[in-house]
Amino acid sequence: xxxxxxxxxxxxxxxxxxxxxxxxxxxxxxxxxxxxxxxxxxxxxxxxxxxxxxxxxxxxxxxxxxxxxxxxxxxxxxxxxxxxxxxxxxxxxxxxxxxxxxxxx
Numbered sequence: 276x277x278x279x280x281x282x283x284x285x286x287x288x289x290x291x292x293x294x295x296x297x298x299x300x301x302x303x304x305x306x307x308x309x310x311x312x313x314x315x316x317x318x319x320x321x322x323x324x325x326x327x328x329x330x331x332x333x334x335x336x337x338x339x340x341x342x343x344x345x346x347x348x349x350x351x352x353x354x355x356x357x358x359x360x361x362x363x364x365x366x367x368x369x370x371x372x373x374x375x376x377x378x379x380x
Contacts, residue, residue, distance in 0.1 A: 336342045
């Protein structure tokens with residue numbers, strides 16, 4: 276294909292500074308992407324560890340109702356720190372007795 280002779284085109288080459296800048300920008304983006312990928316991997320590992328810990332705790336609690344009672348009391352303590360007043364119908368004994376029924380082994 277030939278161009279009409281009345282038109283002329285000039286090729287413009289980018290300067291070295293512009294080429295270096297483009298390389299820096301792309302390497303900067305690559306570094307950012309790598310950092311994000313590493314952060315995602317770390318986050319997934321932490322989530323997996325937390326899930327395993329919950330599973331282990333659940334297994335322990337399944338076999339030991341006393342651990343469940345301790346967890347309930349721990350949770351109750353946390354709740355009472357965040358509220359001004361708790362009304363317990365049936366008294367404190369009812370709260371403790373009816374929160375969980377321990378198995379008689």
